Amino acid sequence: MVADYRRHAIQTFERAAVRTVDQLARRGKAAIRDRFASASLGRLGNAIDARGEDEVKRYGGERFSVSAQFFIRSRAERTLGAIASYTDGADIMPRRGRWLWIPTDQIRRLAGSNLKGQGQRMTPALWRERGFDSKIGPLVLIRSVNGYPLLIVRNVGVDLSGRKRSAKSLTKKGMPRKGQVQKDMVVAFIGIPHTSRAARVNVTELLTSLRAQLPETFATNLAKEQR
Known part of the structure; x- marks a missing residue:
């Protein structure tokens, strides 16, 4: 009985974690795209995408992790260069x-x-x-x-x-x-x-804000799983 309860509890935590990461990935994608648009960069931010992982990585001692990926959909050299310039700044020669x-x-x-x-x-x-x-x-x-x-x-x-x-x-x-x-x-x-292009979108700041939302979002999803 105890083993069954522990297994059920861990699975409940895993489902809540998967839902949480998926929600935050979608929030992050929307926030990054909005920041590009508000920086007068048109639709460049639409090249940014995000995906929460469906699979849970399990480790010893009943530990597990769930992650999300943020990536650039386009392989076009100009798009990649523009995003790098506007997020990191660049000297263009x-x-x-x-x-x-x-x-x-x-x-x-x-x-x-x-x-x-x-x-x-x-x-x-x-x-x-x-x-x-x-x-x-x-x-x-x-x-x-x-x-x-x-x-x-x-x-x-x-x-x-x-x-x-x-x-x-x-x-x-x-x-x-x-x-x-x-x-x-x-x-x-x-x-x-030559010309210089200043960074106009702080992706690190946006992702830090997302991480700060993890505990509250996870608690909300965990409560839903336990109903």
Whole structure:
């Protein structure tokens, strides 16, 4: 009888622990995603996922453990790098050449999707690869007053209302399209030698807060199991 009671008691504790870890994993995932969104990082936080383990790991002396995993669903290098930068901070250096090329709000932000259906941030290489040099105009290198390079496009039309990312080519007659005005040039990319990205989401703080909720959440679930 005593052995049966002990076994039943331990199983009750295990079920309560599994439920607790699953609940806290879901809370943690929601909290991390909300923090990314509130930091104006769009849907980047949706790449974060969490899963509570269904299986209980048992040890000697009637001890056991239950755990949860927090992970990044995407394997995309850009997504992994962005999450690492915004959670740990990072110094970003150019991989090829001397300059990091930052697209301005005069041109479209994305160059289209890659083979995996993921939107690709516009770069000078993609501008040429995707044919924007013929659709809008070729990129021309000039120097700004601070000595840093700019890539501009000459003789384009932009929206009369000042709407961003509206640059288009002129018509075959050399006229701006309807609702646009001609510009002698627009700056498409700004070249900088490097940039720093500050951490904006403190995941450690969020997980510490979750751990603090363990005793109360476990007690609640244990009471439910004992009814």
